[in-house]
Amino acid sequence: xxxxxxxxxxxxxxxxxxxxxxxxxxxxxxxxxxxxxxxxxxxxxxxxxxxxxxxxxxxxxxxxxxxxxxxxxxxxxxxxxxxxxxxxxxxxxxxxxxxxxxxxxxxxxxxxxxxxxxxxxxxxxxxxxxxxxxxxxxxxxxxxxxxxxxxxxxxxxxxxxxxxxxxxxxxxxxxxxxxxxxxxxxxxxxxxxxxxxxxx
Numbered sequence: 486x487x488x489x490x491x492x493x494x495x496x497x498x499x500x501x502x503x504x505x506x507x508x509x510x511x512x513x514x515x516x517x518x519x520x521x522x523x524x525x526x527x528x529x530x531x532x533x534x535x536x537x538x539x540x541x542x543x544x545x546x547x548x549x550x551x552x553x554x555x556x557x558x559x560x561x562x563x564x565x566x567x568x569x570x571x572x573x574x575x576x577x578x579x580x581x582x583x584x585x586x587x588x589x590x591x592x593x594x595x596x597x598x599x600x601x602x603x604x605x606x607x608x609x610x611x612x613x614x615x616x617x618x619x620x621x622x623x624x625x626x627x628x629x630x631x632x633x634x635x636x637x638x639x640x641x642x643x644x645x646x647x648x649x650x651x652x653x654x655x656x657x658x659x660x661x662x663x664x665x666x667x668x669x670x671x672x673x674x675x676x677x678x679x680x681x682x683x684x685x
């Protein structure tokens with residue numbers, strides 16, 4: 486029987502907090518690492534420490550990178566008149582994999598949720614309005630989850646941006662109701678971006 490201060494059990498507990506890893510999967514991962522710690526465990530520990538020290542949120546869009554502004558925001562080949570609004574960094578990374586979006590991004594940090602107690606002040610909405618008000622952005626693509634919360638967030642953003650000279654569009658075909666962007670295949674995401682349509 487393992488004790489609470491057992492380092493193996495502590496590691497299993499830490500890994501099981503990660504998305505997609507329950508206790509059983511975490512236990513298998515820990516066992517695999519313990520069987521070859523020099524090749525698997527120590528490099529992972531070093532990588533985690535380095536990433537924790539080096540990675541930070543981008544002050545412009547909210548992406549995670551080793552520098553701020555991030556590599557996407559600093560890329561001179563990006564279309565600076567086009568901003569894609571996403572719920573989280575996982576969605577940004579998913580869209581980047583498709584290579585279908587050549588504009589910039591804005592990470593909200595969540596979606597509005599009355600039940601979850603998430604209001605407009607909890608998200609990066611004011612920063613988005615400020616970016617658009619500066620005048621360079623001509624189109625805002627709402628790439629939000631196809632859920633009730635995603636839809637209500639989209640409506641709220643459309644209202645907030647309504648007085649500014651910007652077109653608001655949203656992803657179209659291929660994104661199923663209830664679908665999270667970061668689990669969709671690259672082709673579906675690319676098609677949804679290409680087929681975006683005006684909101685309202």
